[in-house]
Amino acid sequence: MTAHTTPERRPRVHEESVDTATAHRVVVVHRIGAFAVAAVLAVFGVLGFVGGLDFFSTDGGTVAGLSSNGLLSTISLVTAAVLVAAAVKGGRVAGIVMTGVGVAFLLSAFWHLFVLNTSLNVLAFAMSNVIFSIVVGLLLLTLGLYGRVSGNLPEDNPYRANLASGSTGDDEEPELPPATAAERRAERAMREAEVAVTEHRATAQQRAMVEAMAHERTKAGRRRVWMQHS
Structure with missing residues (x-):
């Protein structure tokens, strides 16, 4: 076993x-x-x-x-x-x-x-x-x-992830980092799509993928949905 x-x-x-x-x-x-x-x-x-x-x-x-x-x-x-x-x-x-x-x-x-x-x-x-x-x-x-309302926040802004995902920071499950190269690629693509949606420049595919992830509260869950649909 x-x-x-x-x-x-x-x-x-x-x-x-x-x-x-x-x-x-x-x-x-x-x-x-x-x-x-x-x-x-x-x-x-x-x-x-x-x-x-x-x-x-x-x-x-x-x-x-x-x-x-x-x-x-x-x-x-x-x-x-x-x-x-x-x-x-x-x-x-x-x-x-x-x-x-x-x-x-x-x-x-x-x-x-x-x-x-x-x-x-x-x-x-x-x-x-x-x-x-x-x-x-x-x-x-x-x-x-300050640092919260712009749709073009830099990568290292501490509020960017919450703005892009709509998270309140109160998720009960832990945020596990990507463990493989595929997961890291998926996370980069997720981030680009989420930011594109907030800036109203996303493609139809990006909007569909972000909508598919909307029910997930954690980054790991959204990453899993992304990889399943990509």
Whole structure:
């Protein structure tokens, strides 16, 4: 009888462990960007508390050229803490958090355009705050989405594989590397087809092959389907 061995389960490699120039640059932008914006918000929040502003005043006081009250100072410090925690956690987390916070800043800016000089202006916004929120929101979105949204990502970008395959990084099965020359050729062809589909330049055969692999969650499974249909 022939003994069947189970392939060794390999731990998933986190995208931030990829030692390439592109991977390093993407992670640095996400983490340093989060730290930098957090520092600005923290200074704004601390200055608000030092100035002894009323917590719920809709008139507010002036802090670094912006209007503020105690509630806005508190929110600024909490937001800064969240960004710092995300940056400490890692580049991917920092990018996701910055994107979410950036959207929140933009929504806040548009909301306060409608409630300026009303009793609903509980954060004591002025027009300068609206402009500041738009600028910071766009900055956070730019930093958070850096390295994620282009369809022409370089080979060593840590987000390229997830973008091309639609994977969330939560696959339960291990990603086993190609073991033979045929599997390596198949994987190169798979990658080219997946990228071609995302860039809307794929051939009919490439689209058909990518659709055939769509139900597979792991790279090994997609490679197996590719080899069966090629």
